[in-house]
Amino acid sequence: MIDYRLLQALVAVVQQGGFERAARQLHLTQSAISQRIRQLEEQLGQPVLLRSTPPEPTALGLRLCNHFQQVRQLEAGLGLDAEASAQQVIRLTTNADSLATWLPAALAEVESESGIQVQYELVVEDQDVGLRRMKRGEVMACLCSSAQPVNGGKVAALGSMRYRALLSPGLRQASAALIPDAVHQIPCLVFNRDDRLQHRFLKEQLGLEQEPQQIHLCPSSEGFVQMARAGLGFGMVPELQVQALLASGALVDLIPGRWLDIPLYWHCWQTESPLLALLRQAVIRQAATSLSSA
Numbered sequence: 243m244i245d246y247r248l249l250q251a252l253v254a255v256v257q258q259g260g261f262e263r264a265a266r267q268l269h270l271t272q273s274a275i276s277q278r279i280r281q282l283e284e285q286l287g288q289p290v291l292l293r294s295t296p297p298e299p300t301a302l303g304l305r306l307c308n309h310f311q312q313v314r315q316l317e318a319g320l321g322l323d324a325e326a327s328a329q330q331v332i333r334l335t336t337n338a339d340s341l342a343t344w345l346p347a348a349l350a351e352v353e354s355e356s357g358i359q360v361q362y363e364l365v366v367e368d369q370d371v372g373l374r375r376m377k378r379g380e381v382m383a384c385l386c387s388s389a390q391p392v393n394g395g396k397v398a399a400l401g402s403m404r405y406r407a408l409l410s411p412g413l414r415q416a417s418a419a420l421i422p423d424a425v426h427q428i429p430c431l432v433f434n435r436d437d438r439l440q441h442r443f444l445k446e447q448l449g450l451e452q453e454p455q456q457i458h459l460c461p462s463s464e465g466f467v468q469m470a471r472a473g474l475g476f477g478m479v480p481e482l483q484v485q486a487l488l489a490s491g492a493l494v495d496l497i498p499g500r501w502l503d504i505p506l507y508w509h510c511w512q513t514e515s516p517l518l519a520l521l522r523q524a525v526i527r528q529a530a531t532s533l534s535s536a
Contacts, residue, residue: 249310251278259296305379315515331361334383337369339480342463344532351524368436384509395511401533402503407443407496409476414494422448430454431469431477434461439478447500
């Protein structure tokens, strides 16, 4: 059984960015904080902190911080922790395109309805791989494209985000001879190395087995759109994000009438705190107004 005073010291060091600030927060001496961290590591037989500046949790340390925050939320829901009731941490994984479009409205709704000051810690991952963070116990909830729940978790279908292969009018005109049979020769925008949407589009919608020959990596939803507008390549962009640009003609379809609908799912643990239940409900409501039907 882990002593939760030791976990509290770990969380304080991580959140406050150092042992001295953690000591002030918990009204302890710095040596007492250090002793609790050492005791925790001795019990577990491995480090929970990297002694960097500021200190960073190890993979195990991150799981322990996440576990401690979940326990605090459950205790707050039972009225057992007045301090936790005033401010709570929610750590979740989301894909960048949801964060750039509809998800922030759901996050804001939680704080407004609960009256609790929520500290969000968002981990941005591609929608195809985000669930691995939850499988490792690093986050409390996950928004991704996987429908398979993790062990001890549950899942809710949210709807689909439509992605269109878009590029600037100038690049489309210059590349007209390559469309549709040699689209892989047109420069391509890719969010990161986990992003396979462009490759899926070429294969599923055009029947092309070839990988894009020239790729630009751009790990920013907003930057991705700006690079497409600048004529640097075509990319799979959520329709929800660029409706005004489509209406003005600043972006056009690579292949009119072809797109990918990517389903999104909300994952959470079966043991759900009242605050996380409120977040799940807000996400489902906001998704219903923003996404296509599942």
